[in-house]
Amino acid sequence: MKLVLQGPQASLGLLHTIAALAAPHSVHVLSAHALRCANVTCDSATRAAVQQAAQAACVDATFIDSAATLRDYSLLAMDMDSTLITIECIDEIADMQGLKPQVAAITEAAMRGEIGFADSLRQRVALLKGLDAAALHRVYDERLQLSPGADALLAAVKAANIKTLLVSGGFTFFTDHLRARLGLDYSNANSLEIIDGKLTGQVAGAIVDAEAKRDTVKLVCEQLGIAPSQAIVMGDGANDLQMMAIAGLSVAFRAKPVVQRQAAVALNFSGLDGVLHILR
Structure with missing residues (x-):
């Protein structure tokens, strides 16, 4: 060791x-x-x-x-909110409605595993009903920041020909923007229903919960012709545990205690690029 x-x-x-x-x-x-x-x-x-x-x-x-080295892996799968980026997007969207404390409390309970993720998401999205969709652009432009070390990690994995997947219980508006901006290979997230430029308070389509995150990692591995044991999976909340459980290397990034206890690696002080030191 x-x-x-x-x-x-x-x-x-x-x-x-x-x-x-x-x-x-x-x-x-x-x-x-x-x-x-x-x-x-x-x-x-x-x-x-x-x-x-x-x-x-x-x-x-x-x-x-x-x-253990970086060469052992062919896929890096990352959660988005509070992992690849520093914020919880839905909390910041709610702040536009003056509802951040209420929504953030539900988010925290869900990430600790105290509330089922799908139910918690429906509760939070319902509070956003009537919000102008322009609020999504404001959150992206004004509040979204990459976590420390993100650029260095992504540069290293791309240089090593490792594919990247952003899989999130958040929203496609943000994952799509980040996928294009960062040159990520795959993404999957929830779609907010928007009608006449307003959020309806509903999620369009199936919810990307813990099971869906795990299945997304499996599907991408199948498409790449690799085993899940060749994937690094990074996350911070209880809804990341199922996809982390099938990974070759699970990384808890500034995560809730329940996640740190089950992950192979816990990074609480280093940036995302701390993984690179571990796999040198």
Whole structure:
């Protein structure tokens, strides 16, 4: 096993101190804020000690097979809201109606797995009834930002000839714009019903929930002629767990606790490109 330690604010001295807890055979400096430790001790007590020290230092600690590299994968599948981008689009749309607190509370409960995703989406979209569709453009233009490290991650996977999929419980208005802007290969999301330039408060067509996300990953893998084990899947909410479960590498990005507990990798402090250090 290898241990990768990385933290945007962490010094190499601090990282070496944490690394020593795992008694590595050798330590390689990856950047000014990242180390790779080879042939580490990885029993449960050691893992717990490393994770505790790393958390206290705002450092991401990842134990992973020494042989794992980016070359092992042929697809990168990403959630959109709070993963590829920093916002929850529906919360920001609701803010145009003065309803962000109500909608955000439902979003949070759904991402924690406390409410079924499909029901939560219908509840939230219903609150948007009558909103001018121009609000979608305002959210995209004024509030949507890529998560830290997104550009670097996408550049690296494209250079490695890895295909990209954006699969979201959000809306096609945003996934379509991002797919075109970022040169992504595939996308799937929900469609907001719009009539006469106004949101009707309904979702058009089937809802992209946890099962649909998983099935989308499976379908794209079939189209590419690869196994799901050749996919990296990144997400942050409970509705990402099913697609993460079939992946070769599951990455929880600044995720809810229920997701962090089940993912192979948890990035709480690093950017999306933290995956690249792990798979070097």
